[in-house]
Amino acid sequence: MAQPMTTTPGVRSHLSSVLAGNAENQRSRCRIHGEFTETLMPNGQWSGCPQCLEDDKAEQRQAEQRDRAGQIRADKLEQLREGAMIPRRFQRRTLQNFETDDHDRKEFALAACQRYVERFDDRLERGGGMVLTGSVGTGKSHLAYGIGNALLDQGYRVMGIDVYELIDLIKERAFSQKGGSEREALKAFVGPLDLLILDEVGAQLGTDWERLMLFKIVNERYKAELPTIIVSNADAAGLTEYLGERIVDRMQEGGGMTLSLDWPSYRRAA
Ligand SMILES: [Zn+2]
CATH class of the missing domain: 1.20.5 (Single alpha-helices involved in coiled-coils or other helix-helix interfaces)
Structure with a gap:
């Protein structure tokens, strides 16, 4: 038999008596498990309740x-x-820290966004999106990214991006990468994302190509029944003119809705 690793002669003699069957045992009682037999260990302590x-x-x-x-x-x-890819300044914008100032319409908009998060599984099932329109400073991006941040915390795959950056990414993927194509570039914004938030839609007069890319992404997501949130400075008519009536109509399907944020800007108010 191999010599056990021991430290002191006392420990060694104790161990050998254990191995020889001469260990010092005692009966004890555990509050939880009742009676048991324990052994005096080389360190001089009793072994305690085996079940514990x-x-x-x-x-x-x-x-x-x-x-x-x-x-x-x-x-x-x-x-x-x-x-x-949520821009740094929107990473901490949550629905919880959106100030309604007891303003009825702000409270309504916030409640609609909270409902969107609560019912996201259904929105995801049916592709229900949202359009948030309003002028600068009404907090529409805050609300949209608030939805995005809440869903990210729940483990959904979300991307929040403004249109300029989106177009840059498409160009980069379509033209700069070896073997890249426009089709492949667009795909990255469809299947892999449970929710795509597009900010600053219609704020710029994009080229026809840029507008076409935007149209294609929203349309592909619509066909795949994947929700998209569009945030725009333009009013409903302006957005319709920019994206086309068909797309704007489609955003209302599957439980989708349009929120027009028409209160005075907090930036102007401040
Ligand atoms: Zn016990």
């Missing part, structure tokens, strides 16, 4: 598994957050 030891180990294993699962989830959320 097992329970402790199982609990520790579970805690480790929970930690690992939590870490995996945190890593995944971090990854989703990076992929979401």
Whole structure:
């Protein structure tokens, strides 16, 4: 038999008596598990209730598994957050920190956005989008990104991006990469995203090509029944002129809606 690794002669002699069957045992009683036999260990302590030891180990294993699962989830959320491309200034805009100032219409708009988050599974099922229109400073981007941030926290795949950047990305993917194509570039904004938030739609007079790209993305998402949120400075008529009536109409399907934010700008008010 291999010599056990021991430290002191006392420990060694104790261990050999354990191995020889001469261990010092005693009967004890556990509050939870009742009677048990315990052994005096080399360190001079009694071994304690074997069932309690097992329970402790199982609990520790579970805690480790929970930690690992939590870490995996945190890593995944971090990854989703990076992929979401939400501009820094909107990363902390939430529905909770949207100020309604007891203004009825703001409260209505906020409630509609909260409902959108609560019912997102249904919106995702039916492709229900949202159009948020209003002039500068009404908080429409705050509301849209507030929806996006809430859904990101729930593990949905979200991207929030303004149109300028979207067009840059398409150009980059379509023309700068080897083997890239417009079709492939557009695909990146359809299937892989549960929700696409497009900010600053119609704010600029884009080229026909840019407008066509935007139309195609919204249209492809519509065909795939994937929700899109459009944020625009233009009013409903202006947006219709910019994107076409068909697209704007389609945004209302599947539980979709248009919110016109028509209160005075907080920037002007301040
Ligand atoms: Zn016990």
